[in-house]
Amino acid sequence: SFSDQDNSMKILGLKWLPSLDAFGYSLKTLNRPCTKRTVLSELSRIFDPLGFLSPITFFAKYMMQHLWSLGLNWDQIPPPEVLSRWNKYKSELPCLIQLSIPRRSIPSKITNCQIHGFCDGSEGGYAAVIYFRYKTSEGNISIQFVCGKSKIAPLKRISIPRLELCAALLLSKLLKFVLNTYRDKITINEIFAWSDSTVVLHWVKASAHKWKTFVSNRVTLIQENISPSSWVYVQSEYNPADCASRGLLPSELLNHATWWVGPPWLKLPYNEWPVVNSPAFVSDVSSEERKITLTTCVSLHHIGSLIDKYSPLEKLKRIVAYILRFSHNLKPT
Numbered sequence: 001s002f003s004d005q006d007n008s009m010k011i012l013g014l015k016w017l018p019s020l021d022a023f024g025y026s027l028k029t030l031n032r033p034c035t036k037r038t039v040l041s042e043l044s045r046i047f048d049p050l051g052f053l054s055p056i057t058f059f060a061k062y063m064m065q066h067l068w069s070l071g072l073n074w075d076q077i078p079p080p081e082v083l084s085r086w087n088k089y090k091s092e093l094p095c096l097i098q099l100s101i102p103r104r105s106i107p108s109k110i111t112n113c114q115i116h117g118f119c120d121g122s123e124g125g126y127a128a129v130i131y132f133r134y135k136t137s138e139g140n141i142s143i144q145f146v147c148g149k150s151k152i153a154p155l156k157r158i159s160i161p162r163l164e165l166c167a168a169l170l171l172s173k174l175l176k177f178v179l180n181t182y183r184d185k186i187t188i189n190e191i192f193a194w195s196d197s198t199v200v201l202h203w204v205k206a207s208a209h210k211w212k213t214f215v216s217n218r219v220t221l222i223q224e225n226i227s228p229s230s231w232v233y234v235q236s237e238y239n240p241a242d243c244a245s246r247g248l249l250p251s252e253l254l255n256h257a258t259w260w261v262g263p264p265w266l267k268l269p270y271n272e273w274p275v276v277n278s279p280a281f282v283s284d285v286s287s288e289e290r291k292i293t294l295t296t297c298v299s300l301h302h303i304g305s306l307i308d309k310y311s312p313l314e315k316l317k318r319i320v321a322y323i324l325r326f327s328h329n330l331k332p333t
Helices: 036-044 054-069 080-098 160-182 198-204 213-225 241-246 250-254 257-261 282-286 302-309 313-330
Strands: 009-011 014-017 022-024 110-121 125-136 141-152 188-195 231-233
Touching: 036 054, 036 080, 054 080, 054 125, 054 141, 054 241, 054 250, 080 250, 110 160, 110 241, 125 160, 125 241, 141 160, 141 241, 141 257, 160 188, 160 198, 160 213, 160 241, 198 213, 198 231, 241 257
Parallel strands: 110 188, 188 231
Antiparallel strands: 009 014, 014 022, 110 125, 125 141
């Protein structure tokens, strides 16, 4: 059904603007105090299947986890500093009505279509985001947001490199999903998987059997989803997945160019992309290396040494006879 106010239409749970052929959002906040119950309720009201609002939903999910860690009950008011952050977030949600996201991923006539995926991990969580990069019929390079996803880090603290690896696994799954979805619709010429963690890049490009169980299992899955040669290093300042792994307020997301169209150099020709070779921290890489223990068995043959020591045959025969007699006498009668 159409809305008389903005000529929008609800389709598949999303707000569709037929005049623009674009998706939009309209969130009405409820005037209720901040508790675990209301935060969960507000979070559940945001329907975002393609992850357009991943930086915003991450903020709310992280807030929900923080409330759980404080040990509050469902209707208990949190401390003032938490309350202030939530009220600011909630007050900015209505500004999402200004968002207009093109429904169509790619036009009908394109060439040299590439998939660019970015991943990032932080203490709070990890995320991945994917874009199409293609040439239009006019010869212009265009970038189109495809999908994004974020996850909260577990309460049991794990290292940043491991969280970055979880982000790489999340990206590989998203890339596999997008490739399977568009397989019969467009031709994908190249796949780029970008990460700002040189440690993770070192892990995913090496044999999975080289690492400890946690890293090995995830590297195996990553290499099953995409080729190790697809992984490339990107500087943290140009990584759009950073937005969804740390969270943004709605007002920050509206005009965040890096989130919506990727790093600025992505629209440039390939030979103008920045080339940065950042070495991995050896200690972080080697800390996950599997320790290998080799056990050897050495057999000693005393007969050989006896022959070397007593070379005359008659003397050797007498010595062997003495040994056999002594051995025979030791046996119980």
